[in-house]
Amino acid sequence: MRITETNLSGCFIMEPTLFKDERGVFFESYQQKKFEEAIGKKVNFVQDNISVSSKGVLRGLHLQTGVHAQAKLVQVVHGEVLDVIVDLRPDSPTFGEHYKLKLSSKNRTLIFIPKGMAHGFVTLSQEATFMYKCDAFYNSASESGVIYNDKDLKIDWQYPIKTPIVSEKDILLPTFKEFFK
C-alpha cells in the first residue's frame, strides 16, 4: 500500500497493493495496523456507509460538526466519481483549500479525510457505488456543510451533465462565509 499526503494537511491518498491474476484482482482495502502506521495516528472506524448514485448526481459538501465530527476513509467500488474535499479547520495551514481526485473501481484509490473537512463528489459514470468508513456515528443534528458551487471556493466539479443533480437539502447549504458566521 502506498500512502501520500495531499495538499490538505492530514488528508491522505491510499493506493492499495493490487494482486492480479487470471481470476481478477485482490487487495486489502483497509488494514488497521498498516493504515495507522502510515498516517501516524490511531483511528477507530465505527460505521460503514454505501451510497449508489447515477451520472451527474452531486452529494455534498458535507461534514458533521462538534463532538460528532467524522474522519472518513472513502472509495468507489463501482464506477467513477470526482471526489472533492475542503479544509474547514480555521487553525489548519491549508484552511479554505480544496483537493480533487477521481476515484474509481479502476484506480482502486482511497482517500482518508480527517475530521473538520467537508466532503462531496459528483458521479461521472452511469452509476457509482461509493463506500466509506466513518470514525463517529451518524448524528443528523450535527450535520452541516457548504454549498457545492460556493463562489469563494471556486471548485471546478467537471460536471458530466449540464446541471448536477443535487438534493433539496444540499441546495440549502450555507456558503463558505456563512458557515463560519
Ligand SMILES: Cc1cn([C@H]2C[C@H](O)[C@@H](COP(=O)(O)OP(=O)(O)O[C@H]3O[C@H](C)C(=O)[C@H](O)[C@H]3O)O2)c(=O)[nH]c1=O
Ligand atoms: C449520512 C447518513 C445518512 N443517513 C440517512 C439520512 C437520510 O434519510 C438518508 C440520505 O442521507 P443524505 O442525503 O445525507 O446522504 P448523502 O447526501 O449521501 O450524505 C453523505 O454525503 C457525503 C458525500 C458525505 O461525505 C457524508 O458522509 C454524507 O453526508 O440516509 C443515515 O441513516 N446515516 C448516515 O450516516
